[in-house]
Amino acid sequence: MKAPESSLGKDQLLALYRQMVMIRRCEEQLVKLYAAGRIWGACHTYIGEEAVATAVCAHLRPADVIFSTHRGHGHALAKGVTPQELIAELMGKVTGCSGGRGGSMHLFKPEVGLLGTSGIVGACIPLAAGSAYAAKLLKQDRIAVAFFGDGASNNGAFHEGVNMATVWGLPVLFVCENNLYATEVPFAQVAKNPSIASRAQAYGLPGISVDGNDVLEVYRAAEEAVQRARSGGGPTLLECKTYRTRPHSEGMRDAGYRTAEEVAAWKARCPIKRFENVLQAEKVATPEDLAQIGAEIQAVIDEAVRFAQDSPTPDPATVADHLYSAM
Numbered sequence: 001m002k003a004p005e006s007s008l009g010k011d012q013l014l015a016l017y018r019q020m021v022m023i024r025r026c027e028e029q030l031v032k033l034y035a036a037g038r039i040w041g042a043c044h045t046y047i048g049e050e051a052v053a054t055a056v057c058a059h060l061r062p063a064d065v066i067f068s069t070h071r072g073h074g075h076a077l078a079k080g081v082t083p084q085e086l087i088a089e090l091m092g093k094v095t096g097c098s099g100g101r102g103g104s105m106h107l108f109k110p111e112v113g114l115l116g117t118s119g120i121v122g123a124c125i126p127l128a129a130g131s132a133y134a135a136k137l138l139k140q141d142r143i144a145v146a147f148f149g150d151g152a153s154n155n156g157a158f159h160e161g162v163n164m165a166t167v168w169g170l171p172v173l174f175v176c177e178n179n180l181y182a183t184e185v186p187f188a189q190v191a192k193n194p195s196i197a198s199r200a201q202a203y204g205l206p207g208i209s210v211d212g213n214d215v216l217e218v219y220r221a222a223e224e225a226v227q228r229a230r231s232g233g234g235p236t237l238l239e240c241k242t243y244r245t246r247p248h249s250e251g252m253r254d255a256g257y258r259t260a261e262e263v264a265a266w267k268a269r270c271p272i273k274r275f276e277n278v279l280q281a282e283k284v285a286t287p288e289d290l291a292q293i294g295a296e297i298q299a300v301i302d303e304a305v306r307f308a309q310d311s312p313t314p315d316p317a318t319v320a321d322h323l324y325s326a327m
Contacts, residue, residue: 046074072117080112122155151182212240
């Protein structure tokens with residue numbers, strides 16, 4: 001990880017750190033709640049991949065929109081969903097961002113530009129392209145971002161969405177979080193060309209591959225891609241090589257398809273620890289400063305859990321609400 005760019009001041013650097021730690025602490029709390037039987041349904045955590053959502057969303061405005069995957073907690077938090085709304089949603093409470101109806105895989109808050117996470121692999125790609133097309137037609141100054149995994153890059157939606165966005169020069173950023181596995185299937189076994197960024201050449205758009213565990217490298221690449229989209233330069237395919245250090249979903253096995261040594265090696269490349277080393281080496285923050293930030297964030301998470309636990313569950317009489325447009 002390179003030293004901070006001169007264009008990034010202390011406040012910006014610490015904001016990146018705070019966001020990553022916020023995501024990590026929230027996810028760690030969700031792991032505990034799932035184990036305690038307080039979370040219903042699936043729970044796909046983002047632990048180990050925090051640098052990507054943090055760095056990309058740092059360049060987005062409130063009007064910009066994002067579309068995400070089944071592993072979308074980090075994107076939601078980085079775009080403006082609060083820990084209270086996220087935790088309450090996973091606990092099935094009315095105060096959740098989807099009213100307690102969506103759970104882990106279906107987070108939604110258009111007020112902050114989160115237009116949905118989805119368990120349908122690759123769905124976010126054409127949705128982001130469509131949103132960017134709408135922005136172009138309406139002459140709105142906003143861009144769209146699709147976050148997706150390596151498995152989605154073998155989906156037909158990837159071809160259609162990227163091709164359409166490139167042909168029409170749409171203001172969209174395609175962010176592939178390549179964590180090496182589609183559920184438990186190694187990407188190298190299902191793709192003769194494992195370089196997702198290199199696929200961009202066939203479609204005629206820039207393809208950039210970065211270390212997804214280096215928040216500053218992702219930040220620089222995303223900055224260029226976002227500026228390109230805003231200025232009318234069209235889409236970018238950004239491949240962020242990263243790794244999830246938890247099972248695919250809580251409750252699933254974490255062995256048999258990857259080795260303990262591989263997981264340990266990636267844990268040693270933790271994006272938060274690496275950034276802490278840079279912040280201390282550059283005298284941006286002391287170990288005490290970082291510990292204080294961690295304590296402040298943990299207090300926020302603890303309060304969010306209390307908020308969620310105290311919130312009511314949806315009234316069964318409203319089960320049909322939001323299914324159809326009111327006449």
